[in-house]
Amino acid sequence: MKVADILKWENTKIVCCENSLNNQITDGYVSDLLSDVMANANENMAWITIQTHKNLVAIASLKELSCIIITNNNTPADDLIEAAKQENIPIISTSMSSFDTAGKLYVALHFNDDV
């Protein structure tokens, strides 16, 4: 699936980098510890987190993640958005919890194409 497919979900919106909506998502990773993501996430994963620090972008870029989904209505910091623009990392914000977001993504990836 593509990043654009996530934006079809309710209460989910793109914060920046609409030019990267065609990034492929092949898997997902849920973690709020950036050191853990750095150690264990792999390329083309969608990263689900409540963190909003701008280091998210550095790690997503390093690990070649497809996008960052910030859950629970947490507001991305301004400098995070600036950094994301520079690195072309799509930032998506949602009111869903990390659990619900991960559930939806899992179903979309493994059970059908259109959730």
Place this chain on the structure above:
Amino acid sequence: MMMCDLLYDFIADLHIHTVLSPCGSLDMSPINIVKEASKKGIDIIGITDHNASANCKVTFDIAKDYGIFTLCGLEVTTKEETHCLTFFQDFETLDLFQKFIDDNIIKIDNDPDKFGYQLIVDKDENIVDQIDWLLINATNISIDDLEKKVHQLNGLFIPAHIDRSAYSLISQLGIVPKDLNVDAFEVSKYSNPQNIINSFPYTKKNTFISDSDAHFINDIGCITTIFHIKNRSFHEIKKSLYKIDGRDVCINYNDNI
């Protein structure tokens, strides 16, 4: 002719918890901390309870009688759950900052059976009060906003034990942020500045200290930092972190106290 200040070496452990921290041992009364520091030849102690400073003044007063200088502050938990040491130059500023923390901590009742007591005590170890909300909880302050607030109040901002695998800058944020305006970084006794610099070369310009993070009496002074300064004061310690006028700081790896 230029006059140079006479500078002296003072041994410091700037990260010590009291009975106010729920995880602090009940032996960690101000008087016990001061006696232990005195026994171990420590000249400067830092009192840094989790998100609280109510035992600073009493420790400062007791320590003075023992010839020990106390740097007063808090170990703040940021929104990202990093731990950061903060120190202030006087009690008025400390109280102002404490109010800022009290207004921004996520308040959940402490259950002393599960988490431990959070006690405010006097110089004779009488319990004066306790704090009802759980102090080890996170605040809703981001690390960047915390840095700004501390520096607005002319305080010192030192991310704590940045090498550790929990509640540290590196565990929570993966990478030491390049543009974070720190007065120093603290490393635990399990690491050293060179390890940090090897991973993050741009931290070479920063000052490093190391402290015990003592929650138990025996741990006080298990690692210390030497401050090369004129006299023991907040301003001299601040100058030393920036190596101004010959002041200097080095971690004490030689002297096992």
